[in-house]
Amino acid sequence: MGRNYLIAGNWKMNSGSGKTAPFFNELAKIIGDVPGQVEMLICPPFVSLNEAANAAKAIPGMHIGAQNLHFENDGAYTGEISAVMLKDAGCSHVIIGHSERREYFGEAEQVIGKKIAKALENGLTPVVCVGEVLDQRKSGDHFTVVETQTRGALAGFGDAEIAKIVIAYEPVWAIGTGETASPDQAQEMHAFIRKVLTEITGKEVASGIRILYGGSMKPDNAAELLAQTDVDGGLIGGASLKPDSYAAIVQAATKLI
């Protein structure tokens, strides 16, 4: 089976409205031909989703996603945004359980599971983040942590639902730090996640699930990371804010097809 990549950008709380359309306009000029096996995804802040979805229409293979959602469709949840609203705004994907949400907003498995359910129910592809912090890697607990997070997030879902989920392995010590997992470290953990997924859902479904790598992926390390057997794309923070560095990562994936 040939490679099939998803190159996802997470803008976090950066690049407000004034920067959204210019990003996509510039990207459209420089991105060149991207094969169907390389899908693109940009996740801007909520307020820019509509603008991004409109601007993205000029780029075949580009999807728009949100960085979070609430686990109800509507109701008295001040400050929250639902899956229904994200669909209306033009989203096809949503990041769930990013380490920054786990750390700063106390998100844990139970809430993450409810968010995944709501995303799937509304036809959004969940990009579910798992990953260990530095102390857990140093103490050798990283496999246990990632297995617990993966099993916790997917608990209660059937094979057909799990097949629609994207997993992002993000060693937290490599996010926004300039540190990157080595290609061997990334492959080792991705293969482990694939094994856990196989135990949960069987080989056929598990082999088709995309496992993205996140943690300071950049133009100069993307090719080596993406070349790893079980690395099916990237979840990219800093390097997705500029059209040229995002395009370079997409082009690195394209060369591996």
Ligand code: PEP
């Ligand atoms: C992220 O936001 O998920 C991320 C991996 O960030 P960065 O690429 O900046 O490390």
